[in-house]
Amino acid sequence: METLYDSIRDKTRVFERTGVASFSETENGVQVLTDNGKRVEGSILVGADGISSTIRLPAKYRALVGTSRNQFVENPKLPFLARGHMHNVYYEGISGFCVQGVQGLVFWCLFFKEEAWPDPRPASKFTDADCESVITKYGHLRLGTHYTFSDLWQSRVNASMTVMEEGMIEAPWNRGRVVLLGDSVHKLLPLLRRSVSQLPSREELAEAFARYEAKQRPRANICISMSNLAMRFETQDSWWLRLARRLVPSIPEGAWMPFFVEYITSAPRLDFLARESPVGRAHDLKSR
Known part of the structure; x- marks a missing residue:
């Protein structure tokens, strides 16, 4: 969020403590009505939710x-x-x-x-x-x-x-010029590629949003499922988890560690970010 904020040159475009009351699509963009009655127009509407989310x-x-x-x-x-x-x-x-x-x-x-x-x-x-x-x-x-x-x-x-509650919206994450990401759908950070067009058409946006969802949703499903299982295990949410508590210590680490390694190494690599530390052994796990 800080990176996004710092990239905005005109800080008057940032509205603090302002909620969205409603929105509507226009021919070339989206018009948002805020909870204080202000109307704001833009090319797309991104729903990302926040730390104070209801x-x-x-x-x-x-x-x-x-x-x-x-x-x-x-x-x-x-x-x-x-x-x-x-x-x-x-x-x-x-x-x-x-x-x-x-x-x-x-x-x-x-x-x-x-x-x-x-x-x-x-x-x-x-x-x-x-x-x-x-x-x-x-x-x-x-x-x-x-x-x-x-x-x-x-x-x-x-x-x-x-x-600790984890969940994910099963319905489509995008429609027209509106797209959801981040905490509004799950706890991962979906990254959209920047378009070279200053004013992309509605069809181009819909196609880009659909590609983003198709790429992100499968791993999001896996992450949410593992997170939910871990959370319920920690709170001993059912009888079979309480039974598993007695069985887990007898399972050798070598039996379940490969699943965690595969889970970690299958994550997207953010190669476009600057690397502040030298490449280590963890970076090469995928190739072994």
């Missing part, structure tokens, strides 16, 4: 993440984790982990499923009070033999909460 309000899966000092408030000499250690816990509908990384600090996360949030708001609006309410409800749960989420919360350096 679409995320019904999301049930949430994650409270935090960084804490690796010590109890009342006993600074007693650490939560030994150096290089990690704890994972699974309860019904709830899971979490805590890992020691940077000296003196631990990173932790609490995953949970909330059927009905008392005061639904976008993810960017979660407050410390919201986080406190989660700790009040789940803080008694243990991550290790001698500490709980409440202990981590009391020793926190910072913490925040976000939604």
Whole structure:
């Protein structure tokens, strides 16, 4: 978003805190009526949604993440984790982990499923009070033999909460001069090639948008499916996932790691971006 904003020379064309009330296609473009009554015209309308999207309000899966000092408030000499250690816990509908990384600090996360949030708001609006309410409800749960989420919360350096719900629009992502991308359809970043035409026709735009969707949708389906499965596994959302929890540790890494490697290496390469670091071994995985 910052890159897009910086590329706009005339900043008067940027309307902050302005929503779209309606839009209509004209012969040569699109006319948008904003929620404050202003009319704006352009060649195309791109729906990209944002971090304060109302679409995320019904999301049930949430994650409270935090960084804490690796010590109890009342006993600074007693650490939560030994150096290089990690704890994972699974309860019904709830899971979490805590890992020691940077000296003196631990990173932790609490995953949970909330059927009905008392005061639904976008993810960017979660407050410390919201986080406190989660700790009040789940803080008694243990991550290790001698500490709980409440202990981590009391020793926190910072913490925040976000939604985890993933989904994707099954209907077409484009129609005429209107196209959806980003969080308005999924969590990936679809990239459109820039047209050499300053004023492309409606037919040319429709063709370009259709190519973009045909190329992006298959991988988006795979990513969303894997993300949903991982999310539901972490929250132990069903009986068979709770059963799988007992089976997964017995499966050797060599059996499932190739699937993750293929998933990663099949992603599009953004070769047109400047490379700030030297090419490493990960870059050559596809060719092996």
